[in-house]
Amino acid sequence: MKGKAHVYPRDHINTDEIIPARYLNTDSESELALHAMEDIDADFLKKMKPGDIIVAKEDFGCGSSREHAVWALRGAGVACVVAESFARIFYRNAINNGYAVVECKGIAEEVKTGDELDIDLTGGVLRNLTSGREFRFVPLPDFALKIARAGGLLQSIKKS
Amino acid sequence: MGMNITEKILAAHSGRDSVRPGELVNAKLDIVMCHDVTTPPAISMLQKLGMDRVFDPEKVVVIPDHFVPNKDIKSAELAKRLREWVRKHNIKNYYEVGENGVCHAVLPEDGWVLPGRTIVCGDSHTCTHGALGAFSTGIGSTDLAAAIYSGELWFRVPETMRFVLNGSLPQGVYSKDVILDIIRLVGVDGALYKAMEFTGPVVDALSVEARFTIANMAIEAGGKSGIMNPDEKTLEYLRGRTDQPFTIYTSDPDAGYAETIEIDCSSLEPMVAYPHLPSNGRKAKDAGPEKIDQVYIGSCTNGRIEDLRIAAEILRGRKIAEGTRCIVVPASTKIWRQAMKEGLFDIFSDAKCVVSSPTCGACLGGYMGILAAGERCVSTTNRNFVGRMGSPQSEVYLASPATAAATALTGRITDPREFM
Numbered sequence: 001m002k003g004k005a006h007v008y009p010r011d012h013i014n015t016d017e018i019i020p021a022r023y024l025n026t027d028s029e030s031e032l033a034l035h036a037m038e039d040i041d042a043d044f045l046k047k048m049k050p051g052d053i054i055v056a057k058e059d060f061g062c063g064s065s066r067e068h069a070v071w072a073l074r075g076a077g078v079a080c081v082v083a084e085s086f087a088r089i090f091y092r093n094a095i096n097n098g099y100a101v102v103e104c105k106g107i108a109e110e111v112k113t114g115d116e117l118d119i120d121l122t123g124g125v126l127r128n129l130t131s132g133r134e135f136r137f138v139p140l141p142d143f144a145l146k147i148a149r150a151g152g153l154l155q156s157i158k159k160s
Numbered sequence: 161m162g163m164n165i166t167e168k169i170l171a172a173h174s175g176r177d178s179v180r181p182g183e184l185v186n187a188k189l190d191i192v193m194c195h196d197v198t199t200p201p202a203i204s205m206l207q208k209l210g211m212d213r214v215f216d217p218e219k220v221v222v223i224p225d226h227f228v229p230n231k232d233i234k235s236a237e238l239a240k241r242l243r244e245w246v247r248k249h250n251i252k253n254y255y256e257v258g259e260n261g262v263c264h265a266v267l268p269e270d271g272w273v274l275p276g277r278t279i280v281c282g283d284s285h286t287c288t289h290g291a292l293g294a295f296s297t298g299i300g301s302t303d304l305a306a307a308i309y310s311g312e313l314w315f316r317v318p319e320t321m322r323f324v325l326n327g328s329l330p331q332g333v334y335s336k337d338v339i340l341d342i343i344r345l346v347g348v349d350g351a352l353y354k355a356m357e358f359t360g361p362v363v364d365a366l367s368v369e370a371r372f373t374i375a376n377m378a379i380e381a382g383g384k385s386g387i388m389n390p391d392e393k394t395l396e397y398l399r400g401r402t403d404q405p406f407t408i409y410t411s412d413p414d415a416g417y418a419e420t421i422e423i424d425c426s427s428l429e430p431m432v433a434y435p436h437l438p439s440n441g442r443k444a445k446d447a448g449p450e451k452i453d454q455v456y457i458g459s460c461t462n463g464r465i466e467d468l469r470i471a472a473e474i475l476r477g478r479k480i481a482e483g484t485r486c487i488v489v490p491a492s493t494k495i496w497r498q499a500m501k502e503g504l505f506d507i508f509s510d511a512k513c514v515v516s517s518p519t520c521g522a523c524l525g526g527y528m529g530i531l532a533a534g535e536r537c538v539s540t541t542n543r544n545f546v547g548r549m550g551s552p553q554s555e556v557y558l559a560s561p562a563t564a565a566a567t568a569l570t571g572r573i574t575d576p577r578e579f580m
């Protein structure tokens with residue numbers, strides 16, 4: 001996948017910031033999307049184009065287990081989150097939704113907002129097309145890729 | 161090498177003799193708990209995929225708590241979807257407004273949490289229930305849907321960090337101060353993906369209620385679960401709450417741990433976690449003179465009867481500071497009734513605190529007690545993230561019920577020992 005990077009060079013971006021609790025009275029992806037990242041960056045939606053990629057530091061998605069965080073980002077058109085590490089429940093929720101997450105050490109220092117990224121999810125390669133540099137990451141394990149291919153955890157359970 | 165309690169429970173629930181950290185297992189679930197925010201999306205997913213089935217209605221416990229009594233039309237729709245699903249599947253274990261409370265307070269109180277059980281809920285503070293020796297962890301809505309449908313889930317067997325709590329707690333220091341200090345020490349991702357096992361003389365000496373406070377905040381260090389080995393106090397707590405059989409697992413003396421951290425609790429002092437991370441713990445006595453606009457006493461962390469008694473003891477016969485408001489929310493209906501019976505409501509009201517109905521209340525800034533820009537709140541809850549209790553420009557300080565009550569009296573962060 002290819003997309004433009006939006007870098008939030010911070011650790012511990014939590015799910016309360018990604019989608020504040022005051023909007024949890026709905027589970028509609030399109031409504032949640034209207035408030036994605038609102039408490040971190042009020043202009044997020046104005047800057048974002050569908051297919052863009054978020055880049056952050058350690059422990060992305062910590063805090064509340066709300067899967068609404070994944071839906072809000074997906075609804076807003078964020079194609080993928082690249083972080084140096086992820087909080088457990090967010091990571092699990094992303095896998096269960098077949099949503100792309102890439103864990104790549106040191107990446108936040110190597111990418112600037114506006115850089116064009118090209119990510120090979122199964123091959124484990126991230127290219128910064130703007131700087132010309134290339135980074136390797138450990139691709140998701142087989143069972144997670146299987147879930148993604150089925151379209152999500154429930155779909156894969158239904159199949160088996 | 162032996163196994164620790166977490167490994168033993170996961171092995172027993174996945175039909176294995178033993179498991180090792182890092183292995184993926186499919187574990188059978190004993191209790192699937194549901195609340196009003198994360199469950200309706202799970203139900204919709206199942207219905208959309210033609211999978212609207214409940215693996216075992218006896219093992220599903222439904223406790224609406226976040227936005228009930230409904231705060232607006234949208235949340236009323238969520239609660240209604242939940243209620244209709246409960247009826248359709250004949251789920252008996254449903255706690256309507258009037259008998260409900262914060263799900264993590266109600267679940268153990270009503271005997272659903274037993275040692276050795278596996279418990280999941282679409283809520284990150286599900287780690288609370290490890291205090292009774294269960295494996296209990298928070299999940300998202302898709303996992304919840306899978307759990308409701310199949311009664312099992314995939315888990316990566318976590319590595320375990322062991323925390324040995326030595327010494328004894330000085331006056332004015334509570335289990336909340338202990339866990340705030342642990343999170344300060346390891347950081348908000350210090351236990352990422354790991355189980356946190358708490359043991360040692362301080363755990364032994366704590367009441368079961370106080371133990372819940374510690375396990376509750378395991379997630380604030382990134383932990384997958386918090387857990388304690390059951391003891392006599394666990395069994396005493398369970399007496400009268402259940403007639404179901406259960407298996408007690410305990411960690412072998414030669415069990416493996418990723419790390420063991422010893423903490424001398426005798427030297428702890430009342431703690432306050434400053435905005436905007438639970439790991440920003442400082443000593444309450446070193447706090448500045450900043451004005452505190454609101455004090456919140458409640459939640460799955462510190463809304464139990466012991467917590468209310470501790471706060472009431474400090475507030476008894478006194479009045480809170482002018483310009484500060486204090487909201488008290490007993491965490492469950494039973495706690496609410498008990499507090500009323502003991503006369504605690506009179507003490508709170510005489511002190512000019514308001515007592516509200518048992519729900520998540522102001523804890524997550526979605527419902528009531530919401531903060532305006534620039535306001536500061538000292539709260540007995542578990543999270544002080546940006547915007548957690550309202551405006552992204554407000555500030556939340558985490559503390560024990562004693563520190564919260566003392567702060568209400570002075571209107572600035574106050575060491576509770578000043579009032580003891």
Ligand code: SF4
Nearest residue numbers: 262459460520523524
């Ligand atoms: S009381 Fe607060 S932390 Fe506990 S379940 Fe409710 S919202 Fe979550």
